[in-house]
Amino acid sequence: AQSVTQLDSQVPVFEEAPVELRCNYSSSVSVYLFWYVQYPNQGLQLLLKYLSGSTLVKGINGFEAEFNKSQTSFHLRKPSVHISDTAEYFCAVSGASGGSNYKLTFGKGTLLTVNP
Amino acid sequence: EAGVAQSPRYKIIEKRQSVAFWCNPISGHATLYWYQQILGQGPKLLIQFQNNGVVDDSQLPKDRFSAERLKGVDSTLKIQPAKLEDSAVYLCASSPDRGIETQYFGPGTRLLVL
Numbered sequence: 161a162q163s164v165t166q167l168d169s170q171v172p173v174f175e176e177a178p179v180e181l182r183c184n185y186s187s188s189v190s191v192y193l194f195w196y197v198q199y200p201n202q203g204l205q206l207l208l209k210y211l212s213g214s215t216l217v218k219g220i221n222g223f224e225a226e227f228n229k230s231q232t233s234f235h236l237r238k239p240s241v242h243i244s245d246t247a248e249y250f251c252a253v254s255g256a257s258g259g260s261n262y263k264l265t266f267g268k269g270t271l272l273t274v275n276p
Numbered sequence: 277e278a279g280v281a282q283s284p285r286y287k288i289i290e291k292r293q294s295v296a297f298w299c300n301p302i303s304g305h306a307t308l309y310w311y312q313q314i315l316g317q318g319p320k321l322l323i324q325f326q327n328n329g330v331v332d333d334s335q336l337p338k339d340r341f342s343a344e345r346l347k348g349v350d351s352t353l354k355i356q357p358a359k360l361e362d363s364a365v366y367l368c369a370s371s372p373d374r375g376i377e378t379q380y381f382g383p384g385t386r387l388l389v390l
Contacts, residue, residue, distance in 0.1 A: 192376055203367055203381030211376060250318050254376065262376045263332060266318030
């Protein structure tokens with residue numbers, strides 16, 4: 161089984177500042193990793209995912225994340241945030257072994273608030 | 277391309293009543309998921325369908341929750357009877373297959389049990 165810990169429940173930042181949302185995972189098998197964003201009263205939207213290959217993954221809206229296997233982390237970063245980035249961000253993990261059905265386990269979420 | 281549709285968007289019921297939620301996935305998507313998202317937590321998978329068969333329902337409270345996916349398209353999730361702790365957002369998602377393809381989420385149904 162896998163688990164996800166999002167270390168910050170809330171992250172307030174000013175517009176145009178850089179931001180990092182932290183995510184650590186636990187798993188006894190190889191994993192796939194995801195970041196989803198949820199805007200108010202909407203469903204989740206995929207930002208980016210790591211399946212294999214380069215550990216630096218680029219996603220939509222200028223976000224990127226780096227897979228660090230030794231530290232079991234998958235932190236999300238953006239060099240300069242906008243007001244419109246205000247949302248809840250969820251890190252998720254799935255087992256990568258065959259026959260796992262790729263079940264997603266989500267963290268509790270980090271509320272990013274971008275202030276003017 | 278139309279997204280995942282869910283209805284109703286909001287529902288308020290009293291405990292011990294029953295309630296049903298409907299989901300229409302993206303056309304052609306074989307896999308459908310129902311998640312429960314309690315306030316302050318991430319989504320938790322309740323049940324996963326592949327076409328009209330159940331792949332995983334290990335976290336579905338089967339004494340009160342049921343779900344079906346007739347003809348491998350639309351799906352209905354039912355709660356009977358509802359408890360206070362069932363207050364949550366119920367999210368439906370779909371993906372093209374049961375692999376690691378991206379899951380596309382609907383807007384959710386917000387349930388309040390009084």
